[in-house]
Amino acid sequence: MSGTALHYFSGGNTARGYFSLFDSNFTGLEKVFILKGGPGTEKSILMKNIAKDWQEKGYDVELVHCSSDSDSLDGVIFPTLKIGIVDGTEPHVIEPKAPGAIEEYVNLGDAWDSLQLSAKKDEIIQLIKERKEAYDKAYQTYAEALAVHDEWEKIYITNMDFEKLNKVTEQLKTTFFGEIFLNKQANIQHRFLGAATPKGAVDYVPNLTENIRKRYFLKGRPGSGKSTLLKKLASVALNRGFDVEIYHCGFDPNSLDMVILRELDIAIFDSTAPHEYFPDREGDEIVDLYKLAIVPGTDEKYEEQIKKISTRYRNKMNEGTSCLAEAKKSNDKLEGIYQKAVDFTIIVDIQKKIETTLVEFTKETNVD
Structure with a gap:
């Protein structure tokens, strides 16, 4: 029987630049292979192949997707x-905690x-420069979009x-925890609900909550307290x-979009655009903070102002997406150059060596 696969992002192209949460997910592992090499060295394909092999052997896998190309793995x-x-490799550089003992460079x-590659040096340098400029422009544009979003939030915060909200x-x-306290140290993992990608916003909410019995869909407006509520819970x-x-x-x-408590079989998440979902199975429940905690009539009172702000915000977000698409174009060209200079039989041998190490490691640790 095949294992399960969990999909999520650990890095993001955000309004605060590239933001990494990799340490939260890779810390605590007993063995970490850190892949080094430029674009076009098939790092993602190597990881996909190994994940597929071991999932078919019955092992659960977590697939950490790339925010700059959600079809690729990080x-x-x-x-x-x-x-x-x-x-x-950049931008998600992993600093080893115990080189050789835990982390192994590949x-x-x-x-x-x-x-x-030396013959293509000038072209490579130029493409790297263009890629960086496109990312920098994307981050600047998203920062401008965040400033607009803050204007949007202010309307609802002042009518909160x-x-x-505290009562909700x-x-x-009370519903989640009652009087229960567990006599153990809690484990915490930080991830991203979704990511801004060259194709627009991408998320894996259905996959992440697939086996959760009780799902709470937070509805509301920007600034209606969804993130604050999630942080408190x-x-x-x-x-x-x-x-x-x-x-x-x-x-x-700095904002939260979802909290999952698997020991309680509960997920609660911001279910508004761009990750808008609706109840579709038993156990799903909507919590609408606009209805529960915002002064009635706020939408109508500020309708014209909200319309202008939302248009400015949407335009900035679309501009940022276009910048990410330009960065991907440069990266795709880089990959093309490197792929022509790679001996893929060596990549296959490297994959086999990693898998052999995995087999040996499972024997040493007596994992069936």
């Missing part, structure tokens, strides 16, 4: 084995024909009944010893 984790494989650059939070706290869970998966906003990593 990492793979085998939670029961406590083994991970990660792309350790240099895919061994497969390059350096002379062939904080007493009612307390009701959910996460804090309570940690204080009571519950393991918590905290999913940050792919646009503003």
Whole structure:
């Protein structure tokens, strides 16, 4: 029987620049393979192949997707084995905690024909420059979009009944936890709910909540307290010893979009655009903070102002997406250059060596 696959992002192209949460997911593993090598060395394909092989053997896998190309992987984790494989190249550089003992560098650059790449040196340098400029422009544009979003939030914050919001939070706290305290240290993992990609916003909410019995869909407006509510519930869970998966906003990593409490079979998440979902199975429930905690008539009172702000925000977000698409074009050209200079038989040998190490490691740790 095949294992399950969990999909998520650990890095994001955000309004605060590239933001990494890799340490939260790769810390605590007993073995981590850090892949080094430029674009076109098939790091993602290598990880996909190994993940597929081991999932077919019955092992659960976590697939960490790339925010600059959601079809590619930045990492793979085998939670029961406590083994991970990660792309350790910029911008998600992984700093080893115990080099050799836990982390092992794998240099895919061994497969390059350096002379062939040297002949393309000027073109490579130019494409790297263009890619960086496109990313910088994307981050600047997203920062401008965040400033617009803050204007949007202010409307609802100034029309918030904080007493009612606190009441909703307390009701959910009681419903989730009751009087339960677990006698253990809570485990916390920080991830991204979704990511801004060259194709627009991408998320894996259906996959992440697939096996969750009770799902709460937070509805509302910008500034209606969704992130604040999630932070408070996460804090309570940690204080009571519950393991918590905290999913940050792919646009503003200082905000939260989802909290999953697998020990309680509960997920609660911001279910508004660009990750808007609706109940579709037993156990799903909507919590509408606009109806519960915002002064009635706020939408109507500020209708014209909100329309202008939302248009400015949408235009900035579309501009940022276009910048990411330009960065991907440059990266695709780089990959094309490197792929022509790579001996893929060496990449296959490297994959086999990693898999052999995985087999040996499972024997040493007596993992079936």
